[in-house]
Amino acid sequence: MRSLDHPAVWTRKDFEEESEWIIPFAKADPDDLRNRLEKGSGVVLLRDFPLRDHSQDSAREAFLNWCRSIGHPLSQNERGDTVFDVSDAGFGKNDPRTRGPNTSNKLSFHTDRCDVIAFLCWKQAKEGGENEIVSSMRLYNEIARRRPDLLAVLEETFLYKRHTVDLGNDQTYCEQPVFSFCQEHFACSFLRVLIDRAHADPDLPNLTDTQVEAMNFLEEVAAEPGNAAFLHQQPGDVLLLNNWVTLHRRSAFVDHDDPAEKRCLFRIWLSMPDSRPLDPRFAANFGATEAGAIRGGFQTKEP
Numbered sequence: 001m002r003s004l005d006h007p008a009v010w011t012r013k014d015f016e017e018e019s020e021w022i023i024p025f026a027k028a029d030p031d032d033l034r035n036r037l038e039k040g041s042g043v044v045l046l047r048d049f050p051l052r053d054h055s056q057d058s059a060r061e062a063f064l065n066w067c068r069s070i071g072h073p074l075s076q077n078e079r080g081d082t083v084f085d086v087s088d089a090g091f092g093k094n095d096p097r098t099r100g101p102n103t104s105n106k107l108s109f110h111t112d113r114c115d116v117i118a119f120l121c122w123k124q125a126k127e128g129g130e131n132e133i134v135s136s137m138r139l140y141n142e143i144a145r146r147r148p149d150l151l152a153v154l155e156e157t158f159l160y161k162r163h164t165v166d167l168g169n170d171q172t173y174c175e176q177p178v179f180s181f182c183q184e185h186f187a188c189s190f191l192r193v194l195i196d197r198a199h200a201d202p203d204l205p206n207l208t209d210t211q212v213e214a215m216n217f218l219e220e221v222a223a224e225p226g227n228a229a230f231l232h233q234q235p236g237d238v239l240l241l242n243n244w245v246t247l248h249r250r251s252a253f254v255d256h257d258d259p260a261e262k263r264c265l266f267r268i269w270l271s272m273p274d275s276r277p278l279d280p281r282f283a284a285n286f287g288a289t290e291a292g293a294i295r296g297g298f299q300t301k302e303p
Contacts, residue, residue: 109247116269
């Protein structure tokens with residue numbers, strides 16, 4: 001098994017000892033950010049987005065306009081909306097609109113359907129809501145060293161059930177790997193909730209015991225002390241993550257009683273002009289696999 005050597009192979013200690021990944025927003029250069037995200041650690045934190053100059057709506061629009069300077073914003077629902085408010089919407093457990101980001105629940109390690117995910121913190125929770133980020137390239141190395149048999153399984157395809165809010169998509173499921181390489185470029189993509197939903201669908205094949213073991217081991221290694229970096233975004237913090245080399249999750253949170261102070265982050269999915277080529281098995285879910293192609297997001301649906 002190969003061992004990956006890249007700036008995106010990092011540990012929690014590396015992040016605690018390095019400050020180069022934190023940049024004042026006023027000094028952010030789009031070309032430098034793209035380079036850091038694609039060829040560096042895959043993580044950038046920008047401090048002090050000028051929120052004081054904006055209302056919530058104008059801040060959302062200003063963030064979207066700024067994101068256009070580094071990539072192509074993607075649709076996050078069937079209506080084509082390119083900004084998603086990450087906040088507790090209060091939907092019921094069985095409401096089809098419910099998705100992890102619009103609850104206050106703890107989320108598991110995952111990636112999103114884009115090259116780069118961008119978060120701007122508008123308001124933070126009363127308690128909790130901490131981000132946890134881990135290098136998927138480091139996870140690859142650890143699994144290769146400790147359980148190469150399970151790594152081989154994670155390089156095979158897994159069935160993904162269509163997301164409940166992916167209403168513009170005619171496919172009921174797709175197949176893609178967790179770990180893959182294309183032209184020597186690494187990529188990790190993992191959203192277990194959709195894999196588990198495919199497993200629960202009586203019309204789709206069940207996961208094998210070995211596939212379940214492999215996913216469990218991936219999540220166990222990701223959660224081991226020393227692997228993940230912790231970050232509690234404050235209002236004005238912009239977090240950028242390359243989804244192909246990082247996994248992220250969020251802790252549960254308790255909101256403020258005042259509706260105007262409730263936790264809210266603006267989330268934007270970006271397709272990047274300098275993105276890596278992908279294994280052809282991602283085509284069904286991302287639409288394109290060529291380097292630099294516009295890919296990802298949800299398909300829109302005619303009203």
